[in-house]
Amino acid sequence: MESVRRDIRTRRFWKILTTQAFALFGASAAVAGAIALFAPDLFTQHGWIAWCALMASLLYGLAQAWPRPIETTYQSPATVIKLIRGDLFAQHDAHLIIGVSDTFDTAAPHISPNSVQGQFLDRIYGSDGAQLDADIDDELSHVDPVGTVAGKQGKTVRYPLGTTVTLRANARRFFLVAYTLMDKGSTASSTTDGVWNSLSELWKTVRSNSNGGPVCVPMIGGGQSKLSPVLPAADSVRFIALSFMLASRTAKVCDELVIVAPPAQYDALDHLEIQAFLNSLKPS
Known part of the structure; x- marks a missing residue:
């Protein structure tokens, strides 16, 4: 209310x-x-x-x-974009997107336990970092590295931004997309160009592996990525939605994209303005 x-x-x-x-x-x-x-x-x-x-x-x-649930249905392509208030990991019937760094670190102190990636390790892998690392390494075995991070603790091999690892749990998929750069001090950073290009690569993988099912993505730009000043919450929603729709016009990505915002961020958004933006993405 x-x-x-x-x-x-x-x-x-x-x-x-x-x-x-x-x-x-x-x-x-x-x-x-x-x-x-x-x-x-x-x-x-x-x-x-x-x-x-x-x-x-x-x-x-x-x-x-009168305020309504924030969602828009599109006919061309046939897809839906929603913005909901809640917990990403409570969306049990959807595939999930998890943002990671280009070194694919998984453990503290390189990854905050409170971050989306930290929660992924805890809630999906039961804090079994060794198993998560093994699954990631298996998926990365066919990807060519682009260098290393000299002097860094933990993982040092870099992969291209946009590299997306697909982890499987029965019919469910978890897409780990590298959209931040990790430096030798284990500080992650990115740019709007880097995030945009990473999302463009992500949608290709989602298109190939989601089997059309609903996909949930968290808000991007906050936390460790250091993008909050240039990509605040409302712009993050626009950024994700626009990237998804442009990719979908090339070829349908999935039936439904759900952007999941934490309660504090969701409540701070101008919901009617976000709805108007989603409506504006319909072909004229």
């Missing part, structure tokens, strides 16, 4: 409400004017009709502006 209360305090909510209400009231007035040509005394004798038209217009405007 707090997010709904916040939405109805936004300028966009009131703009939509007033625009839609005035549009309906204007149409009603035009119809009433035409009727008055043939029954000039109708509205003077029944003033309640005008009040009913006004109330109907306000209710219509309110219905059009």
